[in-house]
Amino acid sequence: MHSISLLQPNKIVFGENAILQIQNDTIIASSNRILFLVATPLLDVVHELSEILKAKEKEVVCVEYTFLGEPTFSQFNSLISENEAFNPDCVIGVGGGSVLDCAKLLAALINNTQKLEDVVGIGLLNGRTINLICVPTTSGTGSEVSPNAILLNEETQAKSGIISPFLVPDACYLDPVLTISLPAKLTAETGIDALSHCIEAYTNKFAHPMVDVYALKGIKLISENLKKAYDNGNDIEARSALLLGSMYGGLCLGPVNTAAVHALSYGLGGKFHITHGLSNAMLMPEVLRFNLSANTKRHAEVALAMGVKNEGTDEIIALAGINQIEALSKACNIPQKLTDIGVAEHDIPELADIAMKVTRLLKNNPKEVTREDAIEIYKKLL
Numbered sequence: 032m033h034s035i036s037l038l039q040p041n042k043i044v045f046g047e048n049a050i051l052q053i054q055n056d057t058i059i060a061s062s063n064r065i066l067f068l069v070a071t072p073l074l075d076v077v078h079e080l081s082e083i084l085k086a087k088e089k090e091v092v093c094v095e096y097t098f099l100g101e102p103t104f105s106q107f108n109s110l111i112s113e114n115e116a117f118n119p120d121c122v123i124g125v126g127g128g129s130v131l132d133c134a135k136l137l138a139a140l141i142n143n144t145q146k147l148e149d150v151v152g153i154g155l156l157n158g159r160t161i162n163l164i165c166v167p168t169t170s171g172t173g174s175e176v177s178p179n180a181i182l183l184n185e186e187t188q189a190k191s192g193i194i195s196p197f198l199v200p201d202a203c204y205l206d207p208v209l210t211i212s213l214p215a216k217l218t219a220e221t222g223i224d225a226l227s228h229c230i231e232a233y234t235n236k237f238a239h240p241m242v243d244v245y246a247l248k249g250i251k252l253i254s255e256n257l258k259k260a261y262d263n264g265n266d267i268e269a270r271s272a273l274l275l276g277s278m279y280g281g282l283c284l285g286p287v288n289t290a291a292v293h294a295l296s297y298g299l300g301g302k303f304h305i306t307h308g309l310s311n312a313m314l315m316p317e318v319l320r321f322n323l324s325a326n327t328k329r330h331a332e333v334a335l336a337m338g339v340k341n342e343g344t345d346e347i348i349a350l351a352g353i354n355q356i357e358a359l360s361k362a363c364n365i366p367q368k369l370t371d372i373g374v375a376e377h378d379i380p381e382l383a384d385i386a387m388k389v390t391r392l393l394k395n396n397p398k399e400v401t402r403e404d405a406i407e408i409y410k411k412l413l
Contacts, residue, residue, distance in 0.1 A: 032239070032240070033237070033239065035239045035241055035242070035286050035287075036285075036286060037241060037242075037282075037285070037286050038178050038196050038199045038285045038286070039176060039199065039282060040165075040175075040176055040199060040200045040201060040202050040203050041201055041202060042056070042201070042202040042203075043176065043202070043203055043205065043278070044202070044203070044204045044205065045205040045274075045275070046205075046206070047206065047207060047208050047267070047271075048206060048208055049204045049205060049206040050076060050080060050125070050166055050204055050206045050209065051079075051080060051083075052204065053080060053123070053164060053166075053204055054080065054083050054084060054087070056164070056202060058121060058162045058164060058201055058202060059084065059087075059089070059121065061120075061162070062089065062119075062120045062121035062162055063089060063090060063120055064089070064090045064092075064117060064118060064119045064120050064121070065081075065084060065089055065090065065091045065092070065119060065120075065121045065122075065123060066091075066092050066094065066114060066117060066119035066121070066122050066123070066137070067081060067091065067092070067093045067094065067123050067124075067125060068094050068096055068110075068122065068123070068124045068125070068126070068130055068133060068134040068137065069093055069094065069095055069096060069125045069126060069130070070096050070125060070126030070127060070130050070168060071095055071096070071097065072168075072212055073125050073126060073168055073209065074093070074095060076125075076209065077093055077125055078093070081093055090117075092114070092117050092119070094110075094113075094114060096126055096129075096130045096133065098129065098133075100129075100183075100304050100306070101129060101181070101182070101183040101190060101300055101301075101304070101307065102129050102132070102133055102182050102183065103182065103183045103184075103185050104147060104148070104182055104183070104184055104185060104191075105185065107133055107136060107147060107182055108146075108147060110133060110137065111136075111137060111140055111141060111147075114137065114141065115141050115142065118141070118142060119138075119141065119161060120161055120162060121161065121162040121163070121164065122134050122137050122138040122141075122161055122162070122163055122164075123163075123164045123165075123166065124163075124164070124165045124166065125166040125168065125209075126166075126167075126168050126169075127167070127168055127169040127171065127172070127221070128167075128169065128171055128172025128173075128174045128181075128221075128307070130168075131165045131167060131172070131174040131175055132172075132174055132179075132180035132181055132182065133180075134163070134165060135163060135165070135174070135180050135198045135200065136180050136182075136193065136198070137161075138159055138161040138162070138163040139156055139158075139159040139161070139195070139197055139198060141161060142160075142161075143157070143158075143159075144157075145157055147182070147193075150193050150195070151184075151191045151192070151193055152192070152193070152194070152391075153192075153194045153195075153391065154194065154195060154196075155193075155195070156193065156195035156197045156198065157197075158197055159197040159198075162201055163200045163201050163202075164200060164201060164202045164203070164204065165200040165202075165203045165204075166203065166204045166206065166209065167203070167205065167209075167210075167274070167277070167278075168209045168210055168213070169210060169213055169217065169221040169277075170210055170213075170218070170221055170222055170225055170253075170260075170270070170273035170274045170276065170277040171220070171221025171222065171224040171225050171277055171307075171308055172221070172224065172225075172277070172281065172307075173225060173228055173277050173278060173279075173280045173281015173282070173283075173284055174281060175200060175203035175205070175278065175281060176199070176200070176203055176278055176281040176282050177198075177199070177281045177282075177284040177285055178194055178195055178196050178197075178198045178199045178284070178285045179192060179193070179194050179198065179284055179285070179288075180192070180193045180194075180198055181193075181307075183300070183301055184301070187301070187385075187388075189297045189298065189301040189385045189388060189389070190297045190300055190301055192391065194285075194391075196285075199285070203278075205274050205275070205278060207267055207270040207271040207274045208267070208270075210270050210273070210274055211264055211265055211267070211270060212264070213264065214264075215261050215262075215264060215363075216364070217308075218257075218260050218261050218264065218273075218363075219257065219261050219308075219312070219360075219363035219364070219365055220306055220307075220308030220309045220312060220365065221277070221308045222253055222257040222260070222261075222273055222276075222277075222308075222363075223253075223257070223308060223311060223312040223315070223356075223359070223360060223363075223365070224307060224308035224311050224312070225249065225253055225273070225276055225277040225280040226249070226250065226253045226254065226257070226276075226280070226315075226356070227280075227289065227292050227293070227311045227312075227315050228249070228277075228280030228281065228283055228284060228289060229245070229246040229247075229249035229250045229253070229276070229279060229280045229283060230246070230250060230315070230319070230333050231288075231289040231290045231291075231292055231293065231395075232245075232246045232280070232283035232284075232287040232288070232289070233246035233247065233250070233283075233329060233332070233333055234290075234319075234322060234326060234329045234330055234333065234397055235287050235288070235289075235290055235395050235396075235397065236290075236394075236395050236396065236397050237287055237288075237395055238287060238329070239286065239287060241286070242282070242283050242286050242287045245279040245280075245282045245283050246279070246280075246283050247332070247336045248276070248279050249275075249276040249277070249278075249279030249280045249283070250276075250333060250336040250337060251276075251336050251337070251338075252272045252273065252275055252276035252279070253272075253273060253276035253277070253280075254336070254337040254338065254355070254359065255272065255338065256268075256269040256272040256273050256276070257269075257273060257359060257363065258359060258362055258363065260273050261362075261363045287395070288391075288392065288395055289392055289395065290392055290393070290395040290396035290397070291318050291321075291322070291386075291392070291393060291396040291398075291400050292311055292314050292315050292318045292319075293311065293389075293392050294386050294389035294392040294393045294396075294400070295314050295318065295382070295386045295400075295405060295408060295409070296310035296311050296314055297385055297386060297389050298381065298382035298383075298384075298385035298386055299313075299314075299369075299372075299374070299382065301385060302378070302381065302382065302385065303372065303373060303374060303378075305372055309365065309366070309372070312360050312365045313360075313365070313366065313367065313369065313372075313412060314408070314412070315356060316353050316354075316356055316357045316360075317408050317411050317412060318408060319353045319356070320350075320353055321398065321400075321404065321408055322396065322397050322398050323346070323349055323350070323353075324398070325397035325398035326397050327345045327346050327349055328345050329397075330345075330349035330352065330353075331345035331346070331348040331349040331352070333349070333352055334348045334349050334351055334352020334353075334355070335348065335352075337352050337355055337356075338355075339351045339352050339355060367412075368412060368413060369409065369412045369413055370413055374409075374413075376410070376413055379406055379409045379410060380406065382405070382409055383402050383405040383406045383409065384402070386400075386405050387402050387405065
């Protein structure tokens with residue numbers, strides 16, 4: 032059994048209207064200048080909290096997050112230059128994965144001698160002195176508990192990862208009420224993204240029993256509740272289950288991480304600006320079929336966690352699980368073909384080239400993926 036390190040926030044708070052509990056956090060007690068980075072739909076909620084904090088004689092600045100799609104290097108650099116003068120001692124991110132990723136990087140890089148370009152990669156960040164709280168409003172990335180932040184590099188048309196223990200938030204607040212307003216389409220895409228985190232962690236070459244428990248629990252919660260939340264966004268029990276499932280997926284990202292599904296999605300996000308969740312949702316069934324022979328038993332155990340009956344060989348059970356993922360995707364009206372989202376056959380070689388550069392994820396895949404393999408996987412989705 033190989034060595035492993037789990038990095039998690041010091042505090043994880045879950046519950047309806049949990050965001051209002053932030054006012055009593057010891058982090059707030061020790062902070063005087065608080066910067067909120069907020070997704071537009073949550074401005075009213077954060078306004079209430081910010082007024083409470085101002086009454087406690089805190090300086091508060093609320094920055095509206097307005098970037099569309101994956102945030103780029105240049106957009107983040109503009110964000111940091113516009114807010115560095117405030118010199119916050121606490122950053123609070125409230126929003127989806129991109130908002131949280133930018134909040135994490137703001138906390139790490141404001142008044143840091145390092146620049147964004149210096150820290151792209153694994154373990155290059157030299158520290159963080161600013162307190163950090165994350166409040167997710169989608170059930171997808173798990174960024175609120177992970178050491179990862181992902182931005183789009185305009186030059187390479189690929190997403191770049193910044194991975195560091197200093198990006199793990201000090202606290203995260205999981206409030207399912209904040210996810211109720213998420214549209215059905217985004218509920219589906221972010222939900223299957225969270226499912227892919229759990230599945231890729233469990234079937235990963237570096238899977239570990241300390242992470243398996245999170246992955247299996249996340250698979251069960253998400254697979255049982257995604258369609259319920261898609262059909263009825265006000266179903267608070269389904270929303271709560273998805274939010275927990277997403278968090279479990281996030282806990283898998285640091286110690287084990289994802290693999291070929293995510294690597295192959297990078298070009299779709301960078302070149303075609305396809306949302307991260309949609310890219311993963313479209314790719315996951317074919318990548319799992321490709322990987323199946325490398326560890327049939329693990330793929331069967333994924334299927335069992337999804338509720339597939341324990342009947343037949345491991346291969347039969349595993350294939351039933353993959354078919355169930357595909358059926359869930361279709362039931363949530365997620366496109367099934369790359370041509371449906373504007374990708375043509377002549378684009379595939381470039382997509383494969385981009386994917387092959389994501390070695391930090393491809394090395395985790397249970398089966399080696401060559402450029403020719405990547406091309407074949409993409410072609411099956413035309």
